[in-house]
Amino acid sequence: MSAVQATVCELDLRALGLRAVNYALHQGRAGTAFEVLNPDGVHALAAGLTSELAVDVRGHAGYYCAGMNQHATVRVRGNAGVGVGENMMSGRIEVHGSVGQSAAASAHGGMLVVGGDAAARCGISLKGANIVVRGSVGHSSAFMAQTGRLVVLGDAGAGLGDSIYEARLYVRGSVADRGADCIEKPMRDEHVRELTELLTAAGITDAAATEFRRFGSARTLYHWQPSRGTI
Amino acid sequence: MCGIAGLFAKSAEIERALGAHLGSMLEQLGERGPDSAGVALFRDRVAPASKLSLLGPDGTDWVRLAAGAGDAFGTASIVCDHGDHVVLRIDSDAGAARIWLSEHHPEVVVIASGHAIELHKRVGSPAALLDGCRVRSQDATHGLGHTRMATESRVMTAGSHPFSTGEDLCLVHNGSLSNHNRLRRELRRQGVRFATENDSEVAAGYLMWRLRDGSNLAQALEAALDDLDGFFTFAVGTRDGFAVLRDPIACKPAVLAETDNWVAMASEYRAIAVLPGAADAEMWEPEPARVYTWSRGAVPA
Numbered sequence: 001m002s003a004v005q006a007t008v009c010e011l012d013l014r015a016l017g018l019r020a021v022n023y024a025l026h027q028g029r030a031g032t033a034f035e036v037l038n039p040d041g042v043h044a045l046a047a048g049l050t051s052e053l054a055v056d057v058r059g060h061a062g063y064y065c066a067g068m069n070q071h072a073t074v075r076v077r078g079n080a081g082v083g084v085g086e087n088m089m090s091g092r093i094e095v096h097g098s099v100g101q102s103a104a105a106s107a108h109g110g111m112l113v114v115g116g117d118a119a120a121r122c123g124i125s126l127k128g129a130n131i132v133v134r135g136s137v138g139h140s141s142a143f144m145a146q147t148g149r150l151v152v153l154g155d156a157g158a159g160l161g162d163s164i165y166e167a168r169l170y171v172r173g174s175v176a177d178r179g180a181d182c183i184e185k186p187m188r189d190e191h192v193r194e195l196t197e198l199l200t201a202a203g204i205t206d207a208a209a210t211e212f213r214r215f216g217s218a219r220t221l222y223h224w225q226p227s228r229g230t231i
Numbered sequence: 232m233c234g235i236a237g238l239f240a241k242s243a244e245i246e247r248a249l250g251a252h253l254g255s256m257l258e259q260l261g262e263r264g265p266d267s268a269g270v271a272l273f274r275d276r277v278a279p280a281s282k283l284s285l286l287g288p289d290g291t292d293w294v295r296l297a298a299g300a301g302d303a304f305g306t307a308s309i310v311c312d313h314g315d316h317v318v319l320r321i322d323s324d325a326g327a328a329r330i331w332l333s334e335h336h337p338e339v340v341v342i343a344s345g346h347a348i349e350l351h352k353r354v355g356s357p358a359a360l361l362d363g364c365r366v367r368s369q370d371a372t373h374g375l376g377h378t379r380m381a382t383e384s385r386v387m388t389a390g391s392h393p394f395s396t397g398e399d400l401c402l403v404h405n406g407s408l409s410n411h412n413r414l415r416r417e418l419r420r421q422g423v424r425f426a427t428e429n430d431s432e433v434a435a436g437y438l439m440w441r442l443r444d445g446s447n448l449a450q451a452l453e454a455a456l457d458d459l460d461g462f463f464t465f466a467v468g469t470r471d472g473f474a475v476l477r478d479p480i481a482c483k484p485a486v487l488a489e490t491d492n493w494v495a496m497a498s499e500y501r502a503i504a505v506l507p508g509a510a511d512a513e514m515w516e517p518e519p520a521r522v523y524t525w526s527r528g529a530v531p532a
Contacts, residue, residue: 041499041501041502041503042501060500060510062499079500081484097514098515098516100484100486101481101484117516119516120481120519138516138518139480139519
């Protein structure tokens with residue numbers, strides 16, 4: 001670790017305001033560590049970062065925290081509202097508490113780790129990111145997910161993986177019900193390996209990959225089939 | 232969009248400053264709807280007397296109205312006068328007072344009535360309402376607030392939230408109901424009165440109708456899940472209770488938080504962040520189609 005990395009730049013959001021804090025983060029050079037104090041649930045905090053920063057949010061965040069993230073590691077020591085990590089491209093977002101609806105919606109890459117629960121539509125339209133939720137996810141999670149992985153240590157709400165394309169969903173607890181074209185699939189060795197890597201990457205040591213079930217697409221909605229009857 | 236907030240005190244300390252706390256919450260939500268704002272406070276019970284929150288046209292002579300009510304019922308006094316609306320205390324049950332008002336002052340709209348509820352609403356920003364009606368200096372056991380972005384009916388005070396259709400019952404709504412016209416017709420046949428064409432008023436009327444038929448608040452809200460079509464997050468206040476309900480798809484945002492001193496609901500966390508002890512509160516997003524209720528009976532004295 002260099003001396004530069006050891007220095008933490010403190011930003012008091014209550015004193016500076018959201019624009020000044022986001023501006024400072026956007027100007028930060030790769031390797032800089034920031035602490036954001038008194039976030040008070042403001043929206044769009046740490047959104048649109050493009051450098052390898054470490055951002056430590058000391059409190060609760062509002063909507064779209066760390067949205068569109070590239071390269072940065074954003075840690076929220078509290079809850080985050082709707083749309084955390086929406087459209088993330090790369091990097092890592094860790095939320096110690098729970099997150100609102102549509103977490104990591106449409107995210108292309110990177111990893112979102114949630115310490116608590118995720119509300120409805122977690123990973124909706126997922127496009128390649130990895131999501132690990134220690135608690136449970138709400139209804140319609142991974143709706144129309146295209147690629148990427150969603151790992152749920154708790155339970156999944158109704159309509160899991162509705163109209164899913166190719167994402168892989170791993171659930172340790174119960175699944176209220178599966179959405180259209182979402183089916184349970186066997187956990188083969190490659191899936192156990194992949195899931196073990198994801199759990200390790202998320203820092204989870206008290207759950208084994210073999211305790212999970214895998215869900216994915218039955219691929220029956222890919223093409224219109226005249227034999228399936230009339231509309 | 233709209234913003235809604237509810238605060239339910241669990242300690243005397245919060246009760247004393249509930250107007251200030253709820254006001255701070257509502258100000259945070261101002262950006263969610265600048266068209267109108269409203270606050271309902273459940274406070275200062277006057278049973279067996281009643282309080283009526285009244286909205287009148289420009290130039291309404293409230294003093295003369297109160298004097299007339301006093302002649303009719305023995306005693307009547309103005310609790311607070313904000314020009315366009317007043318809270319009137321009458322020594323009678325609210326039903327008799329309503330009948331007297333409709334006969335003698337048909338130009339006046341009763342926006343709330345009961346033993347505890349006091350309702351303020353106005354076109355404009357939350358700050359204007361809070362300052363204009365001195366909400367911040369009021370104590371209360373619980374209260375609801377709303378900032379409106381009008382979608383379903385005109386921007387006018389009568390179309391502003393909270394909506395109250397029964398005694399000591401009121402509701403704030405974020406969302407939009409699809410079957411409110413049909414439901415309003417049915418409820419009118421059952422004797423429920425409506426003052427506007429607003430969808431949210433129908434939800435309040437529906438709950439009042441269920442409660443009148445013997446349901447408790449939780450049962451009335453369970454039934455609402457079947458009978459109301461549309462999307463909604465509701466916060467509901469009754470004389471002793473506070474409830475939150477979201478539609479089964481949970482389109483509209485909601486955050487609930489609880490400490491030893493209060494229960495709070497808001498459209499966004501930042502409205503809860505202003506409350507004392509918020510950072511350490513238990514906090515969660517209410518699940519779709521699940522009824523959450525709190526009652527003063529369950530709170531230790």
